[in-house]
Amino acid sequence: MGRYTTVTRTGHTDAPAEQIIALVSSTEGFTKINPHLTADPKLEITPIGETVGVGSGFAFRGKNGKGTQTVEQVSDGAVDYAIDMGSMGRCKQRIVAVPSERGGSDLEWTMVLDAGGNPLLRIFGMMAGRIVGPTLETGIRNLSAASSN
Numbered sequence: 001m002g003r004y005t006t007v008t009r010t011g012h013t014d015a016p017a018e019q020i021i022a023l024v025s026s027t028e029g030f031t032k033i034n035p036h037l038t039a040d041p042k043l044e045i046t047p048i049g050e051t052v053g054v055g056s057g058f059a060f061r062g063k064n065g066k067g068t069q070t071v072e073q074v075s076d077g078a079v080d081y082a083i084d085m086g087s088m089g090r091c092k093q094r095i096v097a098v099p100s101e102r103g104g105s106d107l108e109w110t111m112v113l114d115a116g117g118n119p120l121l122r123i124f125g126m127m128a129g130r131i132v133g134p135t136l137e138t139g140i141r142n143l144s145a146a147s148s149n
Contacts, residue, residue, distance in 0.1 A: 006110060011106075011141070014147075031045055
């Protein structure tokens, strides 16, 4: 039961990596593929900060909690986010898109959960793959579908 738990899912899309990075580095683009919005259509999303790039993000409130997500870094092949859910914890999220040998882009979506010293969050970390994994898989599917339009 360590402090950090990493959950990663991978996929593929026919879209070029540059298109993927442009989509997920904007608040509007991320909202289109947000796997939590798929699971909770009543999820409230309120843009905060910039609309695209570092500092862009949103506040959210839904059936699974409330918090903020902010873009921390954008590179040619990845976007990094900070997610703060207050007492429910903090995590880092990263979406990677790299050109694939078979065309399009290979995708990787990773969340690193930080349980800090909270024993309950550390226990959650042991089950995170089963709980968070399907959400990341939905995100990969949403990303692939949105980027092929």
